[in-house]
Amino acid sequence: MNALGSLLLVLLLAGLGFAGGQVAGLRPLFGVVVPYAAFVIFLLGVSHRVVLWARAPVPFRIPTTCGQQRSLSWIKPSRLENPSSTLGVVGRMALEVGLFRSLFRNTRTELREGPRLGYGEAKLLWVAALAFHWAFLLVILRHLRFFLEPVPAVVAALASVDSFFEIGTPGLYATDIVLAGALGYLLLRRLLSPQARYLSLFGDYFALFLLLGLAASGILMRYAVRIDTVAVKQLALGLVTLSPVVPGEVGPLFFSHLFLLSVLGAYCPFSKLMHMGGVFLSPTRNLANTSRMKRHVNPWNYPVDVHTYAQWEDAFRDKLKAAGLPLEKE
């Protein structure tokens, strides 16, 4: 139900963009107003969430570690898994953000005949997640050719490396294939694995279908349905130079693409997609494990009024003595 509902919603949104792009009177709305609104929501929303997180107190080190802590000089510490220095933390964060090291440890558990519990490696999710995220980044960077004029050489070089195999005209991008394949796997995993399906919420499917719709419309526009790229660039440049141009006939699919992107951007701050910022703020990853090397005092500790046993004994000394009870201090 979650999967079907989110699929229908994404199809509806894509259809809305498609229809909006066909009506000349609605083009300013779908080409200019909606993208601007989405961008503002994205920037303000993401900033708001990050500022909220920054204000959350993290008084103590709470690293989850998978390696030997630095202790005695003759015990070899695990500098990346259990860093005790800022440099080590930077290394661990770089591996976490760039290579998803935590996800690499993903395992699967199976109940087999016997009954016997079996544990095994499960690297496919890691591979697909890594492939998707890197391909998505490269696709976004490739899109800079629409937003920058003159186009920097590095963007052109990226596109040229991406279409290295020169299959067809215009050349097939390797990242398109990787992106679509990885997204397809991530979706199928949720649909086919009973455990993953049980855990999957509406938002999980919605994000996936949104990205799939975005990828599908983009791929169609490049390889199947021709659009007027000069008009697209004019629109994109108009948006980023804050002098928007309302485009004429661009192509039917373009507005679906743009509208889905706007929805994705505006949806981002309210969804699990905020892991983009959240991964940098994981206290279990970004704090050096100095729990034993340094004393971490809670910064907002106040002097607590305590009533010790010694004080209690002083108060009742006479009565305790009269009753013949043993005293700590005679």
Add this chain to the structure above:
Amino acid sequence: MNDRGLILGGLLLFVGLITLPVWYNVAAGTPSRPPELKLPAQGKDPFGTAEYMRASHMSLLVAWRDEVVRGGERTVVGRDGKTYAKSLTRTCMDCHSSRAEFCDRCHGYTSARVSCWDCHADRRLAEGSAR
């Protein structure tokens, strides 16, 4: 632990990166005009409407290439009934005479790489340099 400065710095960096196109285009003084093409003085394209050519010229050229190289069909009858050679550097560029002022304008604008000139010589450029 107070990392607020670091976090806000990271956030500012992110906002800066996301809005990079805005600053880049301001710095580069990007004009809002689309590229201007030098169109042939007269005549109509015999192979399709301007709209078709704008969207699908690459498909036409690739189809011609395959027909000439693999099928040996070297001529095509245009919409005006005349027979033309399937040739980029002759037929097309007889009218659209300047690569720099026609092809490269849009291809440069959208950074769409053309592989035509990897093999084909830009005839007029070559003649110009020979002179």
